[in-house]
Amino acid sequence: MRERKTxxxxxxxxxxxxxxxxxxxRVLQVAAQRGYDIKVFAYEGAVALSFAQQTAHANAVHGxxxxxxxxxxxxxxxxxxxxxxxxxxGRIDWVNCGLCVDERGVGAAIEGVRRGSPADFWKLxxxxxxxxxxxxxx
Amino acid sequence: xxxxxxxxxxxxxxxxxxxxxxxxxxxxxxxAGAELAVVLRAGAVNYxxxxxDASGLAFGDWRQTQPPRIAGDVAALLGxxxxxxxxxxxxxxxxxxxxxxxxxxxxxxxxxxPKLVEEYDHVWSW
Numbered sequence: 001m002r003e004r005k006t007x008x009x010x011x012x013x014x015x016x017x018x019x020x021x022x023x024x025x026r027v028l029q030v031a032a033q034r035g036y037d038i039k040v041f042a043y044e045g046a047v048a049l050s051f052a053q054q055t056a057h058a059n060a061v062h063g064x065x066x067x068x069x070x071x072x073x074x075x076x077x078x079x080x081x082x083x084x085x086x087x088x089x090g091r092i093d094w095v096n097c098g099l100c101v102d103e104r105g106v107g108a109a110i111e112g113v114r115r116g117s118p119a120d121f122w123k124l125x126x127x128x129x130x131x132x133x134x135x136x137x138x
Numbered sequence: 139x140x141x142x143x144x145x146x147x148x149x150x151x152x153x154x155x156x157x158x159x160x161x162x163x164x165x166x167x168x169x170a171g172a173e174l175a176v177v178l179r180a181g182a183v184n185y186x187x188x189x190x191d192a193s194g195l196a197f198g199d200w201r202q203t204q205p206p207r208i209a210g211d212v213a214a215l216l217g218x219x220x221x222x223x224x225x226x227x228x229x230x231x232x233x234x235x236x237x238x239x240x241x242x243x244x245x246x247x248x249x250x251x252p253k254l255v256e257e258y259d260h261v262w263s264w
Contacts, residue, residue: 118163119170126139133262137147
């Protein structure tokens with residue numbers, strides 16, 4: 001039986017600004033499919049990734065209505081990854097930096113997301129097999 | 139557990155945040171008992187220079203009364219027992235080789251950096 005790893009990720013980029021976000025989610029997906037115990041600390045703009053009021057839109061340039069366009073919403077990615085992790089025997093503990101949430105007014109997060117502080121990140125990292133920080137650049 | 143914070147992205151939203159977010163994060167973790175050190179490299183070497191003044195921001199009748207004081211935040215890290223290093227080569231290529239540094243900041247060369255990295259369980263590059 002494979003040992004269940006515990007991995008911590010720190011994300012920092014806000015949604016829709018960097019390909020790093022999609023790449024990070026691809027890595028999370030692999031960890032979820034392996035049933036790992038996944039910890040995510042969302043710092044700065046990344047706290048908006050789980051904002052519950054994200055709304056998909058139509059795209060006139062593409063000539064598609066909102067339903068057909070099926071615009072990606074990071075909150076849906078997170079929810080899907082959480083379901084995937086659970087289905088594979090793991091889980092995702094998603095922690096938003098509370099002060100970062102407050103200064104951006106994105107307190108309405110999807111279910112399963114909790115508030116925390118850098119002290120929580122330190123504890124998550126201490127309790128994990130490894131930790132990857134993916135900061136904002138530039 | 140010991141972690142090394144390598145900061146190279148500098149002055150990212152420091153006016154809005156009133157600090158550097160990674161320096162702040164380091165302070166907060168240190169407050170929770172974390173054992174940390176900081177390496178300032180690339181543009182972030184400027185954080186080690188005293189005398190910076192980011193005051194004076196105003197929009198209409200709004201005035202920023204508490205500008206970022208990053209060199210002071212670096213000094214405070216040192217005061218809390220967090221070693222702070224600055225990469226010598228990155229100072230030199232910016233014409234800052236002879237610039238005064240915040241008291242207690244140590245210079246480290248690119249060549250010495252891998253040895254420092256080996257002393258830590260985690261290395262987080264920002």
